Amino acid sequence: MADDEPLMRAGIKALLSSVDDIEVVAEAGDGREAVAAAVDHQVDVALLDIRMPRMDGLAAAKELRRLAPSVRIVMLTTFGEDDNIVRALSGGAAGFLLKDTAPEELTRAVRAVFAGEAYLSPTVTSRVVGMVADGSQPRKQEAQRKIAGLTERELEVLGLLGFGMSNADVGQRLHMSEATVKTYVSRLLVKLDVTNRVQAALLARDAGLAD
Numbered sequence: 001m002a003d004d005e006p007l008m009r010a011g012i013k014a015l016l017s018s019v020d021d022i023e024v025v026a027e028a029g030d031g032r033e034a035v036a037a038a039v040d041h042q043v044d045v046a047l048l049d050i051r052m053p054r055m056d057g058l059a060a061a062k063e064l065r066r067l068a069p070s071v072r073i074v075m076l077t078t079f080g081e082d083d084n085i086v087r088a089l090s091g092g093a094a095g096f097l098l099k100d101t102a103p104e105e106l107t108r109a110v111r112a113v114f115a116g117e118a119y120l121s122p123t124v125t126s127r128v129v130g131m132v133a134d135g136s137q138p139r140k141q142e143a144q145r146k147i148a149g150l151t152e153r154e155l156e157v158l159g160l161l162g163f164g165m166s167n168a169d170v171g172q173r174l175h176m177s178e179a180t181v182k183t184y185v186s187r188l189l190v191k192l193d194v195t196n197r198v199q200a201a202l203l204a205r206d207a208g209l210a211d
C-alpha cells in the first residue's frame with residue numbers, strides 16, 4: 001500500500017495486517033516506490049493514495065496497468081472530486097474509497113477487488129451515477145454501438161453489472177453458477193474492450209441497460 005503520510009500509512013497497514021486473510025507485503029511513500037514495490041513483490045492488490053509526490057496515484061495506477069496488468073488497484077483518497085473518480089476508473093482501478101471510510105469497509109473492498117469484483121464507496125457510487133445520469137448523447141451512442149454485437153444473455157449479465165451486482169448476485173438472479181458468471185464477465189471485458197467490471201458497469205449505464 002502507498003501513502004505519503006507516515007501516520008496514515010502505518011494506520012492502514014496495522015488495520016489490514018490485523019485481518020487473517022490479508023497480508024501487507026510492501027509499503028511506499030510515493031508513486032514511483034509504489035510501482036516498483038508492487039512489481040517486485042508481485043502483489044495481488046495495490047492500495048494507492050491519489051495525492052503523492054514524484055508520481056501521483058493516478059499515474060502510478062496507469063504505470064502498473066502497463067507493467068503488471070494482473071495487479072488489482074484500489075484508490076484511497078481524502079479527495080472526492082469527480083475528475084479524480086473518472087480518471088481512476090478509466091485508468092483501470094477496480095476500487096475507489098475515501099479515507100473517512102470505515103475500517104470494515106476498507107477490508108471488505110480489498111477482499112472484493114482481490115476476488116475480481118469492483119468496489120466503490122457509497123459516496124463515490126452516488127457521484128458516478130450522477131455523472132452517468134448527466135452523460136452526453138454521443139457517449140450513449142458510443143456505448144450502444146459497443147453492445148450491439150452482444151448476445152441476449154450477455155446483455156442480461158452486463159445490465160446487472162450496471163447495477164453493481166456481484167457475480168454471486170448475478171448468478172442468483174439469472175440462475176447460473178458463479179463460475180459461469182465469471183466466464184461471461186471475462187468474455188464481456190474482451191468484447192467491450194474494457195479493463196475491468198467497473199468500466200463495463202459504467203458502459204452498461206451509458207447504454208441505458210441499468211436505467
